[in-house]
Amino acid sequence: MVEWTDKERSTVSAIWEKIDIDVIGPEALARVLIVYPWTERYFGTFGDIFSATAVLGNAKVAAHGKVVLKALDSAVKNMDNIKATYADLSRLHYEKLSVDPDNFKLLADCITIAVACKLKSALNPQAQATWQKFLSVVVDAMSSQYF
Amino acid sequence: MTDIQPLFGKERAVMSLNAKDKSVVKAIWAKVSPKSAEIGAEALARMLTVYPQTKTYFSHWSDLSPESPQVRAHGATIMAAVGDAVGKMDDLAGGLISLSELHAFKLRVDPANFRILAHNIILVLAMLFPADFTAEVHVSVDKFLQNLALALSERYR
Numbered sequence: 022m023v024e025w026t027d028k029e030r031s032t033v034s035a036i037w038e039k040i041d042i043d044v045i046g047p048e049a050l051a052r053v054l055i056v057y058p059w060t061e062r063y064f065g066t067f068g069d070i071f072s073a074t075a076v077l078g079n080a081k082v083a084a085h086g087k088v089v090l091k092a093l094d095s096a097v098k099n100m101d102n103i104k105a106t107y108a109d110l111s112r113l114h115y116e117k118l119s120v121d122p123d124n125f126k127l128l129a130d131c132i133t134i135a136v137a138c139k140l141k142s143a144l145n146p147q148a149q150a151t152w153q154k155f156l157s158v159v160v161d162a163m164s165s166q167y168f
Numbered sequence: 169m170t171d172i173q174p175l176f177g178k179e180r181a182v183m184s185l186n187a188k189d190k191s192v193v194k195a196i197w198a199k200v201s202p203k204s205a206e207i208g209a210e211a212l213a214r215m216l217t218v219y220p221q222t223k224t225y226f227s228h229w230s231d232l233s234p235e236s237p238q239v240r241a242h243g244a245t246i247m248a249a250v251g252d253a254v255g256k257m258d259d260l261a262g263g264l265i266s267l268s269e270l271h272a273f274k275l276r277v278d279p280a281n282f283r284i285l286a287h288n289i290i291l292v293l294a295m296l297f298p299a300d301f302t303a304e305v306h307v308s309v310d311k312f313l314q315n316l317a318l319a320l321s322e323r324y325r
Contacts, residue, residue, distance in 0.1 A: 055303040056310055073304045130287060134306070137291045138298040146210075146217040146234045149291070153218050 023158050025100055032151040036136065036144070037097045045135045046090030047083035051076050052131040053124075060124055090132070096159045104162045111166035122164040129156040185315050190257050192308035197254045199300055200293060207296065208247025209240035211288040219284050225277060250289070253316050260319035272323035279324065282317030289313065 053060050054076045061070050067082060069075040076082055092110065099106045114120045133153060137144050144152070200207060213234035215222050229238045249267065256263030271277055290309060294301045301309075 052303045052306060056307040073307075077303065134291055134294045137295045138301065141295050141298065144295065146214045149214055150218040 022101070023103070029151045029154070030100060032148050033097060033100065033155045036140065036148065036152055037093075039140060039143075040090075040136060041139075042090045042094075043087055045132070045139065046088070047086035048135045048138075049128065049132040050082055050086035050089060052135065053128050054082065056131065057124075057127050060127065063118065063120055063124075089128070093132075093159065096155070096162075100155075103158050104165055107159065107162035108166055111163050114163060115167045122160075122167055125160040125163045129153075129160050132156065185257060185311055189308040189311050192305055193254055193257065193312045196293075196297075196300060196305050196309065197251060200297060201251055203296060204247045204251055205244035207289065207292050208243035208245070208250070210243065210292045210295075211285065212243030212246060213239050214288045214291065215285050218288070219281075222281055222284060225275070225281075246285075247289075250313075250316065253319075254312075257312065257315075260315055261322050264316075264319045268320050268322045271320045276324075279317060279321045282313075282320065286310065286313035286317065 054064070054070055055073045064070055064082070064085075067079060067085075070079055070082060095106050096103050114122075133149070133156065136152065137149070213236075216226070216232050216239060217234055223232050226232055226239075229236065231237075232239060253260060253264060261268070290301075290306065290313070293309065294306070
């Protein structure tokens, strides 16, 4: 079981409160597609995602970015039970979507960078450490049903 | 999109840093270089705080907190070297021979840590220059730092 101190819990909540899902979601997903272009393989139905300009203007990317980031809300609200909370989503990503779980780490990093752009120095080193710990627990949970 | 280049005639497989990447990196470096010391200090401080396993390379320092003068000074040193590498992008391996030997024979830093430090450099750039650190700049800088890491680990084996 993952241990969270009170300080870590309040740090994660405080950061989450400052995040506008409708802004950070699209930005994080766009960054993933632009910085790690092999991730394009998972979005065959999204139309043109083959240049930075296309990705940044693509409505399906933006919509999906919001969906993905909204799903983090369950983790924020269930910090003591993240693994169980994401079991079904993990199975979906393995069995139906066939997503290489390494991509979850890439997305987590892009979310953190998008958050850093927004919060700037308010995301101090300790807050960054807590936030990345939180995301790595989510990444582990998302990888947990791959076997 | 990445260029597909033939590997024949190259001594080692290298990722393509194309002309666009180089000009993007030079442009962002011109913008951020006045804050090079601060960027380096922040990046190293965050690496040590967020990825505690990296502290194992600095057991000779008494203070590994983000405010540590040793940490901040060393971060500045590292970033100055990164800045130097910006000017050597046409031949990173050739231009960084002594640094590469240092990392291979003396420091022996596990190359996985270059990726970790790169992540923190990128994060600090995004934090300090949010308007300039667009996704396009992000990918070129990421490629540059990856190539830099490759050049530094050239002599490992």
